[in-house]
Amino acid sequence: MASGCDLILAARWLATQDDARGVIENAAVAVKDGLVAAVGPRSEVEASWSAPKTLDLGRSCILPGLINTHGHAAMTVFRGLEDDLPLMDWLTKHIFPVERQLTREVVYLGSLLAAAEMIRTGTTCFTDMYLFEEETARAVDACGLRAVLGDGIFAVPQCAYTRPDEVWPILADFAAAWKGHPRIRPGYMAHSVYLTPPDMLVRAYETACREEALFCLHLAETRAETDNCLRDYGRRPAAHLEALGLLSPRSLLVHCVDLDAADLPLIAASGAHVSHCPKSNLKLASGVAPVPAMRAAGINVALGTDGAASNNSLDLFSEMGFAALLHKGVTLDPLAVPAQTALDMATRNAAGALAWPELGALAPGRAADLIALDLAEPGLQPVYNPVSQAVYAASGSQVLLTMVAGKILYRDGRFETIDLPSLLREIEGVAAWVRARLV
Numbered sequence: 001m002a003s004g005c006d007l008i009l010a011a012r013w014l015a016t017q018d019d020a021r022g023v024i025e026n027a028a029v030a031v032k033d034g035l036v037a038a039v040g041p042r043s044e045v046e047a048s049w050s051a052p053k054t055l056d057l058g059r060s061c062i063l064p065g066l067i068n069t070h071g072h073a074a075m076t077v078f079r080g081l082e083d084d085l086p087l088m089d090w091l092t093k094h095i096f097p098v099e100r101q102l103t104r105e106v107v108y109l110g111s112l113l114a115a116a117e118m119i120r121t122g123t124t125c126f127t128d129m130y131l132f133e134e135e136t137a138r139a140v141d142a143c144g145l146r147a148v149l150g151d152g153i154f155a156v157p158q159c160a161y162t163r164p165d166e167v168w169p170i171l172a173d174f175a176a177a178w179k180g181h182p183r184i185r186p187g188y189m190a191h192s193v194y195l196t197p198p199d200m201l202v203r204a205y206e207t208a209c210r211e212e213a214l215f216c217l218h219l220a221e222t223r224a225e226t227d228n229c230l231r232d233y234g235r236r237p238a239a240h241l242e243a244l245g246l247l248s249p250r251s252l253l254v255h256c257v258d259l260d261a262a263d264l265p266l267i268a269a270s271g272a273h274v275s276h277c278p279k280s281n282l283k284l285a286s287g288v289a290p291v292p293a294m295r296a297a298g299i300n301v302a303l304g305t306d307g308a309a310s311n312n313s314l315d316l317f318s319e320m321g322f323a324a325l326l327h328k329g330v331t332l333d334p335l336a337v338p339a340q341t342a343l344d345m346a347t348r349n350a351a352g353a354l355a356w357p358e359l360g361a362l363a364p365g366r367a368a369d370l371i372a373l374d375l376a377e378p379g380l381q382p383v384y385n386p387v388s389q390a391v392y393a394a395s396g397s398q399v400l401l402t403m404v405a406g407k408i409l410y411r412d413g414r415f416e417t418i419d420l421p422s423l424l425r426e427i428e429g430v431a432a433w434v435r436a437r438l439v
């Protein structure tokens with residue numbers, strides 16, 4: 001006799017992203033209590049499970065929801081503002097002056113716009129480091145996404161706190177408010193070795209350890225960062241973290257563009273993870289992270305978009321395509337980052353980096369965080385290999401359905417948790433507010 005479940009989703013293809021990277025044709029997944037109850041050939045799933053409803057997704061491919069391991073969600077409000085500048089000019093002359101005046105409401109609306117974009121383009125979980133993170137958490141709570149969130153920890157006065165010391169009570173309040181939430185985890189997000197002094201880095205890491213939470217920072221984003229770190233501390237950024245005792249499997253290092261041959265074994269031996277953000281690194285002309293060398297050294301590499309101001313998109317399908325193509329061009333090796341590796345970086349590697357083992361693959365007992373990519377689109381036919389299609393041919397706008405914890409957040413052009421027309425009206429007001437604050 002068949003067991004009961006909440007919903008069965010059926011599709012022509014399903015990429016499990018399990019250890020065997022199984023791709024099932026004529027597949028189905030049974031969802032119960034927010035988890036995957038079963039996954040397999042449709043005939044087998046339907047023989048063992050009964051649901052009040054079966055959703056037939058036709059010629060689509062069901063995938064685990066994509067996971068964005070680095071971003072600043074509310075920076076959607078700066079998308080397309082003053083592009084094409086050097087990183088430090090862009091930050092200090094354009095972004096920081098407006099950020100210093102940010103309000104809670106702008107952060108909430110920017111976060112909700114980011115959430116809408118991520119839901120629309122197949123991202124089900126993300127990490128975020130910004131200001132007034134409480135507002136980002138409110139947006140995530142309301143829209144149904146999953147996230148690891150934390151206020152940026154740095155010694156620069158800005159809108160959320162003016163003295164560095166003031167960040168610790170903000171972080172404690174945030175953890176008290178959100179710890180134990182089924183979809184939101186507090187994280188400890190130091191900005192970087194250049195904006196976060198050693199004592200703050202150490203305190204952030206120690207707090208993360210005590211709270212069993214993620215520790216994250218931008219690291220080795222540019223050659224200039226390395227030069228300044230050598231000047232100030234006599235060590236390269238990765239060695240600086242090592243010397244402070246901050247490299248471990250709890251550490252997520254964002255960018256890692258400027259690594260040398262000695263940095264790689266240091267990071268690999270520590271078990272720290274890397275968030276690779278190829279489009280942001282290209283747009284800000286920071287360089288290209290040595291991802292094939294990192295992988296050869298045994299480092300777990302995941303994918304991130306960075307904020308919408310430096311990308312300018314939060315579409316992880318685009319990011320997977322860039323990751324897969326960029327390293328072939330740089331290394332002249334067509335096997336440098338295969339399509340399967342790019343998909344791994346956006347799913348199971350990311351789940352490992354966030355220490356969230358219920359995510360990143362579709363198997364019984366895992367979270368029912370999944371998406372359906374519509375392969376009936378002309379540009380995605382014919383289908384020999386759905387993973388190749390997802391990485392090299394698809395865009396996030398071809399996602400048909402997005403589900404988190406068993407709940408459908410988007411389907412066929414319809415947002416279930418976000419009132420998009422009213423959000424877009426509010427965002428027009430935010431854009432006028434930003435324009436009025438430009439120097």
Ligand SMILES: [Zn+2]
Binds near residue numbers: 070071072306
């Ligand atoms: Zn960033």
